[in-house]
Structures are given as C-alpha cells and as structure tokens.
Amino acid sequence: MSAGPAATKVLVVDDEPQILRALRINLAARGYHVLTAQDGTAALRAAVDGRPDVVVLDLGLPDLDGTEVIAGLRGWSTVPIIVLSARTDSVDKVQALDAGADDYVTKPFGMDELLARLRAAVRRATTTAGDGEEAVVETDSFTVDLVTKKVRKDGVEVHLTPTEWGVLEVLVRNRGRLVAQKQLLQDVWGPAYATESHYLRVYLAQLRRKLEREPAHPKHLLTEPGMGYRFEA
Amino acid sequence: MSAGPAATKVLVVDDEPQILRALRINLAARGYHVLTAQDGTAALRAAVDGRPDVVVLDLGLPDLDGTEVIAGLRGWSTVPIIVLSARTDSVDKVQALDAGADDYVTKPFGMDELLARLRAAVRRATTTAGDGEEAVVETDSFTVDLVTKKVRKDGVEVHLTPTEWGVLEVLVRNRGRLVAQKQLLQDVWGPAYATESHYLRVYLAQLRRKLEREPAHPKHLLTEPGMGYRFEA
DNA sequence: CGTCGGCGTAAAGACCGCGTCAAGGCATCA
C-alpha cells in the first residue's frame, strides 16, 4: 500500500501444538508475521481479524470439517490456502482442492518444500494482485454484502433464495467483467448443468424483479446476448 | 456455430510418448483443448503460438533443463505451470517452485489428483485475473478490453454480437501478426467452417463500420488479399 | 481489351436466444 514493505502475514491452523510451534518458529525465523489458530472457528475469526496473506490449514481439526473451513474462507476471500494433511488418499486431495484450496501437502512434509510452496502461493497472489476486493458492493438501487450474504434494496433487506444468491454472488465477484453462461451455470449448479441456459433466464428475471428499479430495463444485471451476463455498479 | 473455442487450453510437455498420450486422452475426455510438445524449445514455441491457459511440464526434457523452460515462460507470461517429475527430492521441488512453477506433482501420480490440481490452478488464474492493464488494447479510434469484453469507440461503448466479438478477439490477440482466413474461421466458427471465407468479408465489414473512422479505408482491421487479416494498433 | 477471382457492401428471410408467465414436482416443517 503506502508505508513501506510489511512482512507477509501467515495464518497457521493446526490442532497439534508441536506442529504449530515448529511452523511458527520456522516461519518467524524467515521474517514472516505468524498468526495461529487451533480449530476451525478460531481460524475463521483470525482470518477476518488478521487478514493474512496466506493460510496454512491442517485438515482434521476438532470442530469443523476441512472443507467447511475452506468454504468459510472462500465465501469472502481469495487468500491462498495450503492444506496440510496426514491423509494421502487422492479423494481427500480432490475434495480439498475443489473446495477452493490452492495446494495440498501430505504429512510428514519437508519444511523447505512447504516454504517453497508458500513462497509460490504468495508470489502468485501478489503478482496477479489487482485485489479490488470490497466485501460490500453498492449500486444506486441496492447493496450486496459478500461476507454476511445479505442484500438490501433502498435500505430494507431483501430475501434471496440460495440459488438466487449463488447467481448474484458470482456476478458481483466478477463485477464489470462478462461472465459466460457456461461459467455461471457451472459455478452455481455444477459441471453437469453447463448447457441449461434456461435457468439463467429464469433466475436473472427474478433477481431483476427483486433488485432493479425497472426490471424490464436493467441497469446493473445486464445481458450480453449469446455470450453471458455482466454486473455493473 | 459449433462448440469450439470456449474450452480451456492445456499445454502438455513430456518426452515420454505414453505419458503424453495418457494425458492427452484424459484431458480431451474432460473437454480440455490439448496442445502437446516433446521438448523444451517446442514447448516455448507452442506456448507463444497457442496461448495455453495452463501448462503441465515434465522435468527431465532432452534439450533444456526444467528451470530454463520455466524461466522462458515466466519471462513473458504468468500462465500457471504444474510441474511433473519423477524426482521426489525436495531440492528439486524447491528449485522448480522458486523458478516460478505453481505446483509440483511427483510421478507416479493419480490422474484425478492431477486434474484437481489443474482445476485449482485454472480457477485461481481466472478468478484473480488482475491482468487489467495489459489486456486493454488501444488504437487512435477505439479500445478493446480483452478481460471485460468491452469495446469503446471515442469513449462510448459499442455493442458487438458474439460472432463480431469472436473475430475481433482473435485478431487482437494476434495483434501485428497476419491471421490466416482458415485459422480465423476455425477459431470462431469451428473446424467445419474452414472454407467459408465469405463470412469473414461480412463480419470484417461490420466490424469496420462499427469501429473504424473511415470504414472504406481501414487503418487497423487490415486485409491481406489472398492470405488473411491483420489487426494493427 | 475482356474475363475472372477475390473483396466489400447491402438487404432479406430463417432462425435462435431472451424474457415472461405459469404450472408441476419435491422437499421441509408445522
């Protein structure tokens, strides 16, 4: 930002104290600023409060499932997530990666390898930066809060169904950009629905009816015929 | 119009034919568009020509060292690179990752794990796409934004149909270079339309009418008679 | 000088995609 290069902030989540300790020492010795958490809820809280640049997440936490933690983070953040796990089963890896993790390292792991993967993740995140990420997006007729998943129109809260929210969220996360129908369908309904473009017509109509001032002449939820949809603030 | 150009392009680099074949079959079966190369120099050339969305790179190529290939790519591209290697030594992993690779998978690997890591890499690249400035191409009369898919002429937005945009996008991505009619037709309409060169005349005329100052004397969307078309900034 | 192939322009009809309304399943919950 402005005042000089701050240290990279790493959030380490693990329920085993000795691993937590080993990671903290190693990371601190290399100049990282280290946050720690011992369970999933604490991890999510620490992520909100501390805004880490990268998360090292052990699976098998006592309170939450690993994919839940990933989903909780991905709901509002694109911070790189490196998963640690003792489980070598490829099913676990696929689940974690598809839930939104960036990398998956199996225990026992070499510290230098983890550090290299961490450097790679941070490098990627900063070089591709452009993080115009704001958690709450406003237009002249409604506002969308990506963290609390709430939508207000003229100040009063509007209830959206899960699918309506899913569509809106993808569009708002890509604000300004054209989102292809296929991508929208795959992100909201899953890979098998890539051609069900009729769903989009129905749900875009509903969203416009709930959010736009003139649903027949939308100013924010725009159609690009034959290509996809676009959200404009 | 056929299904063609929306698929993710993967460049697979490996000197072992059977691995190359296995990857190509698996990736193609999942809808990826696959390019292949068997050595480092071919890989770099293929990356320039084909503009893949992700690269799967085997180390231990006959001609170039793995890190050289990575460096050759990183010199001009931020495309995600997933390294394959038979070597489990952590020193190799650290070298490759620090050279600019995004992920490192040791052989033998599970195909579903590789595919998951590939999905993760592509997802990251598309969601964090902060290339912003680089993706805007300007001329003295109009600008093309390849990320948001918007075109402006003298500041005001111009609406393009999907086919118009398809043609323009191919030309702009190959700016300065001659694009053969056949290539243009195949990229936009699909392989079956390679000889329908009349379409190009119609759509180039429309694009010029929408974008050029003097559509009869184009300065940016140029015809190379008998060969193809070229976009010049 | 005439012909021919490639290119640019214009226009018209067929076709497809979009928006809209509404009805039918299918869960959940009282």
Next chain:
DNA sequence: TGATGCCTTGACGCGGTCTTTACGCCGACG
C-alpha cells in the same frame, strides 16, 4: 396431512443475429 417455499420445466411472443443471396468494384492475367 396440509401448507409453504423453492427448483424445475414448458409454452409463447418478440427482437436481434446469423446465414445466404445478389451485385458492384478492382486488380491480375491472358
């Protein structure tokens, strides 16, 4: 069991887009 909310599916009109045809122009070539 009935009520409610949500997702899915169908039908239909309309407007925009693609395709196709027709024609004039120009340079190459015989």
